[in-house]
Amino acid sequence: MYSAGDVRIENVPDPKIIEPTDAVIRVTRACVCGSDLWPYQKMEHVETGRVMGHEAIGVVEDVGADVRTIKRGDFVIMPFAFSDGTCVFCHDGLQTSCIHGGFFGTTEVAGAQAEAVRIPLADGTLFPVGAHADDALMASLLTLSDVMGTGHHAAIIASVTPGKSVAVVGDGAVGLCGVIAAKRLGAEQIIILGRHADRIALAKDFGATDVVSERGDAAVERVRELTGGYGVHSVLECVGLEQAMNTAISIARPGGAVGRVGVPQEQTIPGSEPAFYNNVTVGGGPAPVRAYIAELLPDVLAGSIEPGRVFDRTVGLDGVPDGYRAMNDRKAIKVMVKP
Numbered sequence: 001m002y003s004a005g006d007v008r009i010e011n012v013p014d015p016k017i018i019e020p021t022d023a024v025i026r027v028t029r030a031c032v033c034g035s036d037l038w039p040y041q042k043m044e045h046v047e048t049g050r051v052m053g054h055e056a057i058g059v060v061e062d063v064g065a066d067v068r069t070i071k072r073g074d075f076v077i078m079p080f081a082f083s084d085g086t087c088v089f090c091h092d093g094l095q096t097s098c099i100h101g102g103f104f105g106t107t108e109v110a111g112a113q114a115e116a117v118r119i120p121l122a123d124g125t126l127f128p129v130g131a132h133a134d135d136a137l138m139a140s141l142l143t144l145s146d147v148m149g150t151g152h153h154a155a156i157i158a159s160v161t162p163g164k165s166v167a168v169v170g171d172g173a174v175g176l177c178g179v180i181a182a183k184r185l186g187a188e189q190i191i192i193l194g195r196h197a198d199r200i201a202l203a204k205d206f207g208a209t210d211v212v213s214e215r216g217d218a219a220v221e222r223v224r225e226l227t228g229g230y231g232v233h234s235v236l237e238c239v240g241l242e243q244a245m246n247t248a249i250s251i252a253r254p255g256g257a258v259g260r261v262g263v264p265q266e267q268t269i270p271g272s273e274p275a276f277y278n279n280v281t282v283g284g285g286p287a288p289v290r291a292y293i294a295e296l297l298p299d300v301l302a303g304s305i306e307p308g309r310v311f312d313r314t315v316g317l318d319g320v321p322d323g324y325r326a327m328n329d330r331k332a333i334k335v336m337v338k339p
């Protein structure tokens with residue numbers, strides 16, 4: 001990506017081992033993220049371009065001399081952040097705050113919408129799947145690199161537990177995975193806030209019990225009606241815009257919690273006053289998806305959750321610019337890239 005709206009497919013030098021803790025993986029599946037749409041809409045021109053993409057699964061092609069647990073030929077999940085797996089925050093299960101870590105698809109670290117990608121700190125970062133995975137499972141395995149783990153994180157931060165009422169703000173891939181996560185954690189009522197027919201249908205399949213398609217005050221009123229006038233215990237904020245956050249805080253019941261995973265597009269958190277007077281906990285941030293793979297992977301392998309259904313279009317590398325356009329125009333929920 002060179003600037004907003006300017007995505008090109010180019011031949012670049014093959015990624016190679018730079019640090020002895022690196023690996024190189026051949027990307028078998030990658031995808032376009034909702035958060036890639038923020039630079040797609042706003043990025044200033046970058047002379048050298050930025051190799052996008054922070055979600056991938058693939059096969060390890062090469063490892064550096066100090067890599068111990070990852071081997072050539074391993075089939076691996078690449079979380080969107082790299083991490084050493086050994087620092088205080090990695091031990092706390094917060095790999096997105098790793099003191100030696102960082103993010104793929106930035107101007108510094110090349111991303112995975114590519115044939116291959118260099119993986120810093122391979123032992124800490126990559127998760128070997130181990131089991132031989134059927135082709136039909138690839139889409140769901142790919143979601144463990146970001147959107148499924150991110151939806152799960154929103155649900156954890158929002159304290160979803162059995163019997164709770166939950167609202168999910170946003171019907172993109174993360175919101176839809178949030179529905180899966182809420183159901184998986186035992187929520188009794190799951191309200192999806194969204195207005196796209198195809199996404200709502202999928203949300204219902206994933207376990208949503210109610211749909212609210214209104215916006216703003218009307219949405220708040222509708223959620224209250226659905227929850228005996230009080231609002232929900234847990235809100236998953238999966239958008240990142242001011243109005244979504246305002247709605248999220250307004251539909252939380254007193255003592256409730258908002259888990260925010262939408263990348264915020266403002267410097268301040270709105271809704272300070274209602275959050276204060278209703279004792280609403282507001283938390284969240286970049287999901288430590290690396291920490292969640294071990295918990296979510298067995299459900300994916302068993303087919304008891306199918307987050308891969310969020311992909312409704314597959315492109316080759318040449319189709320990536322069209323993939324961005326389709327997601328930006330809301331013509332696709334999430335685009336898979338098969339290099």
Ligand SMILES: [Zn+2]
Nearest residue numbers: 084087090098
């Ligand atoms: Zn660390």
